[in-house]
Amino acid sequence: MLNYVTKDININDLILDENNPRFIIPPNPSQQSIVDYLIDYEEVEQLAMDISKSGGLYAGERVIAVKENGKYVVLEGNRRICACKILMNPRLLQNRRPASINKLVITDNLINNISNINVDVMPSRISAQSSLAAKHIDGIKKWSTISKYKFFALEFDAGRTIDEIALVTGVSQSKIRSGLKEYRVIQYVLNLQYWTQKQKEEYLNLQDIKTSRLTRLFSAKTQDKKNPRLRDILDLSYDDNFYIQTALDKDIFDKILYIVAQAAFIPDYCVDFNGTRSTYEDIPELMNYLAENKILIESRKEEKQTLSSNDLGKKETTQITSKESDVENKNDLRNKEKNKKENKNDKKYTSNRNVLIPDDFMVSCKMIKINDIINELKRLNLNYSINAQAVLLRVLVELSLKYYLNNVNESGKIIENNLEGTFNATLESMRVKKIISLAEHSNLNQIRKNDKIFSIFNGYVHYDSVLPNKNILIYYFDNMRKILEICLNS
Structure with missing residues (x-):
């Protein structure tokens, strides 16, 4: 049962909500900027005229507020309270409707009826949101897309789970997750340092821009099938709170987003970009930037050369389904290994080596267990002890990552x-310290994401249906070799 009190509050003591999910207002808003927004987008001037004609607010329309920092902040009824404030002080129309200031009919009876408002005061914003969301299960479906996404973000950041948000809004969990991701991206893009004040004022009103012009580009198919999708170029992912992550240098990541956002939101920035069927390939400035920074073309060539030097050729990109909790799908894992085994005559996955670790793999690590594992994997014949070596390789990778993080005083990143997770932390540490190249970093990320190497490693240990294959193990070691050498020589 909700715990709230009802009281009469003077209209001047009620504050319009700066965090209302339906309000798309600039950072650090003032009460006047909220009034201006409501006049522009929420027809509050007309509402003020209707209240004037009726002599006051209609019965049964509750106003809900919460007391924050000694002020009563309106959570439900912002349009009505704003309209009443305008009637009490018509000068609030000055910025947007100066000609209407003298047109409002304001009587003593009206002033008397709206000077004090009957308000339900909730104990906290979070306790109020359940009531508001439940009331708006149908209403939220009529909100603008970006308003919905903002609501999801406010609720999630306030501590609500995805399940709880879905329950009180009637929106599916998958749409809520998708909305959170898109809202985080839009927030990030609009806060980039590159925007001029003129661009912000003329083109970046969140209520007006079509956010899908930008967000659709991340997963859109490319015109040239050899080119990766934009999300892969950006190595775009999200943490547990749906904030964006990338392995790219932040300056490069931000610049790419800025160029793409200009094409999406700034008229005539790119004549060949129409926002519906276009891809990032239609943005010349972006293509030039990617080429100049060796992100699209050169890095792919370096990646292929790295793989070619190991007689492995182009990487396999078949994905294995894995649940978010990292519990592997056994059938998919088995099928992936089976498919790779059937293709063992393909040059991509064949090797003349009968040992997993070649003799030229030399490290300075003094840890006895790690060195013993390395020596065993140099001696054991892959034709006869495949399961043991698969498990040993997994152990070697784990111990090597921990060895590195301990040596660079980042043991707190061990998960x-x-x-x-530990691999991601290690890779990021090496990127920040610039001890791994962009091509090597990209290759290792693709091994992690596309080949699902860690899901397969876990499958070797936990599932009898996931069977290792000689050539696949060699493929994994050769592509992990660089990071192992860095770890064990640290």
């Missing part, structure tokens, strides 16, 4: 029982 027990989460090998992939």
